[in-house]
Amino acid sequence: MLSPLIQKLGIRFRLSDHDRTALQQVNGRIVSVGAHQDLIEEGEASDHVTFIRSGFACRYRILPDGERAIIAYLVPGDACDLYAPLLGRMDHAVATLTRCDVAVVSRQDLGMLTSDHPSIADALHVSDLVDEAISREWLVSMGRRSAEKQIAHLLCELLARLQVVGLATSDSYEFPITQADLADASGLSVVHTNRVLQTLRAEGLVVLRHKNLFIPNLNRLHAFAGFDTNYLHLPPTSNHPARMQFKSDPVRLQ
Amino acid sequence: MLSPLIQKLGIRFRLSDHDRTALQQVNGRIVSVGAHQDLIEEGEASDHVTFIRSGFACRYRILPDGERAIIAYLVPGDACDLYAPLLGRMDHAVATLTRCDVAVVSRQDLGMLTSDHPSIADALHVSDLVDEAISREWLVSMGRRSAEKQIAHLLCELLARLQVVGLATSDSYEFPITQADLADASGLSVVHTNRVLQTLRAEGLVVLRHKNLFIPNLNRLHAFAGFDTNYLHLPPTSNHPARMQFKSDPVRLQ
DNA sequence: CGACTAATTGAGCCCACTCAACACTTGTGG
DNA sequence: CCACAAGTGTTGAGTGGGCTCAATTAGTCG
Incomplete structure (x- = not known):
């Protein structure tokens, strides 16, 4: 279900076999989505989390004049809206760029997983911090x-x-x-x-x-x-x- | 010590009086820094956290050709390196833009505070997520x-x-x-x-x-x-x- | 007051944009 | 299996936003 995610977390954070097994047993549903389809709309506040399993996706915003700005690329293993509920609503949208398989997991299941396995919570946090670093690097690129x-x-x-x-x-x-x-x-x-x-x-x-x-x-x-x-x-x-x-x-x- | 931070956290997250008191009692040292001075260098891995109390600061990177890219502005209440240890080393530097007063708190003290007061940990996390949203918005601005x-x-x-x-x-x-x-x-x-x-x-x-x-x-x-x-x-x-x-x-x- | 930093102005150039046409791929239905 | 449509990639020509270089005019502060 979450194999690319497990690979990604394992690279930057030491996970026990116990943690890995728990991650492997997460259940949710796998959805196949065509290219250039919205996965999450701006303003949404959903009760499940979406992970990319295969294909490319992006975070984007549409400006008043209709222009689109892509803010991030998402690759397999990336989460689309991990911490969305902490902020209330999505301040941007997520869409596929190619055909994608996504895993949709209920927030409740994920919450139980992370409270039983604090190191999984930390590993997820670390990968969000890396996403933040990637945004910063994109800013460097665009600016200079x-x-x-x-x-x-x-x-x-x-x-x-x-x-x-x-x-x-x-x-x-x-x-x-x-x-x-x-x-x-x-x-x-x-x-x-x-x-x-x-x-x-x-x-x-x-x-x-x-x-x-x-x-x-x-x-x-x-x-x-x-x-x-x-x-x-x-x-x-x-x-x-x-x-x-x-x-x-x-x-x-x- | 952390008054602008407390104000900021309180606006986006409900804190109990108990939490507030704990935040008010955090101790650390206040340092006054002149304009255009480094607060944190790239590659650093320090054992304390720095908060802006007054003045403006920024996150920045220097490119091989000597150009500087400013990645974020920091205003009073903002943390400079809250989650740095999770990532190991700083991947960018932080410098003052004007004369600043900064509060330097030991990570150990902060760790005790957040484990005693989980909602403070959440509030800090939320404000980091907002910083992330700000980076994304800057990307929109630069791009489109x-x-x-x-x-x-x-x-x-x-x-x-x-x-x-x-x-x-x-x-x-x-x-x-x-x-x-x-x-x-x-x-x-x-x-x-x-x-x-x-x-x-x-x-x-x-x-x-x-x-x-x-x-x-x-x-x-x-x-x-x-x-x-x-x-x-x-x-x-x-x-x-x-x-x-x-x-x-x-x-x-x- | 002198020395430095910051803001402003002018001139000329180039990177990146727009508009527009065209070629190539891909996919779909008849 | 072909024909057509839609999407994607490529090219040319002309324009303009933002750049560089360079010099000048404020501010600021010891």
């Missing part, structure tokens, strides 16, 4: 990185996050996100997003084909984007095979 | 609002946040933040920040003089910025005298 570096940075982030849940190899992952959805997450226009991607491809920083992203030289992409995994708070022991590559010259555009 | 609207929005947000801790009237507050610090928080250049402020003044949306901000017509500014307090999760009963004003025509630039 060029469009090219911003998107490169995002692609690095997704690689790391997908590796955590076993959905990426050391240098590639499935990337079914639309350029329009990338644009709304980067604060760019669709046209410019397209051109930025072309530049990254032309520089040989990424190979993007058939909804699949391959990174020929991760060190080079990291150096270009100014990417530093610190903010994701992954354990140092985590295996990052790509880190073993030779260091290469930094890339400069123009 | 014009420079004018972005800064107008920020000024609306500060009004609301300062009202919570009694540092703003219904339509004005002390605004000692430098244009350079505003620029780094908005992702704009200093020069353009200056011009944006001039536009807002020329439109009569704000009066900014002698480090003091006055908003002649809050509804007008709200409408212009597309500002909606929802994301701050203030109680509906909160007194917002300015809301009683007449509705006025929306402002359009150019």
Whole structure:
């Protein structure tokens, strides 16, 4: 039911076998949702929690002029509305970007789980704090990185996050996100997003084909984007095979 | 010691007199810090928590090219590093923007306080969730609002946040933040920040003089910025005298 | 008063936007 | 299985918001 979540929690927080078993036995219902469907609407206050099991989703807001701003990407293992009741109502919406399987768990069940297993509560809290760090990093990107570096940075982030849940190899992952959805997450226009991607491809920083992203030289992409995994708070022991590559010259555009 | 914090917690969460007394009796030391000084450095892992008692501070990151990105403004009542130990080390730094008084409390004392008073722990958690919502709103601003609207929005947000801790009237507050610090928080250049402020003044949306901000017509500014307090999760009963004003025509630039 | 910091102004440029057309994919129903 | 529609990606041309560089004018504070 919650397998990618368990994987994610286990990476940043020590869980006992007892905790794991409890997590594995959580019951809820699995729902399959098509691409570009709302999972949670703004203003909602539901009595269940939604987790992404497969596919990509996003948090977003619609502005008065109809523009959409994507505030976060959600990948398998991410919760959509974990602490929503503490705040009362959702101040933003959540929608799928691709076809998704989501797990819907009752808040009551989850509450019992976390009170019986305080370390699960802590682990969930930690992963929320990481989400917060990710928001901050997006702010850094939007504020002070060029469009090219911003998107490169995002692609690095997704690689790391997908590796955590076993959905990426050391240098590639499935990337079914639309350029329009990338644009709304980067604060760019669709046209410019397209051109930025072309530049990254032309520089040989990424190979993007058939909804699949391959990174020929991760060190080079990291150096270009100014990417530093610190903010994701992954354990140092985590295996990052790509880190073993030779260091290469930094890339400069123009 | 923590009076603005107590005010802030009390607004969004019901605290018993018992809780309040406990909060009032927290001890720690008060430190006075000059403007533009680091309070917490990136990578730090300290055994105490720092709260802003007076003045403005910010969270920030420095990029490889030396640029600074301000990720959040901190006002009196805000915590600098509440959950830092859960994540291990700080992934960003905190610095003052003006002269500040900060309260430094040992984590051990705070831990005892929250385990004796679970509702204080919840209240702190809620205010962290609001900080998260603020980050998301900043992302919306940077991504999809014009420079004018972005800064107008920020000024609306500060009004609301300062009202919570009694540092703003219904339509004005002390605004000692430098244009350079505003620029780094908005992702704009200093020069353009200056011009944006001039536009807002020329439109009569704000009066900014002698480090003091006055908003002649809050509804007008709200409408212009597309500002909606929802994301701050203030109680509906909160007194917002300015809301009683007449509705006025929306402002359009150019 | 002098030294520094902060705010302002001008000029020229470029990154990113808009509008608009076109090509390629994907999916669906006849 | 094809035809068409819708969605997605790509390209060109022209514009403008926001940038940089550089200099000047306030403020602030010892």
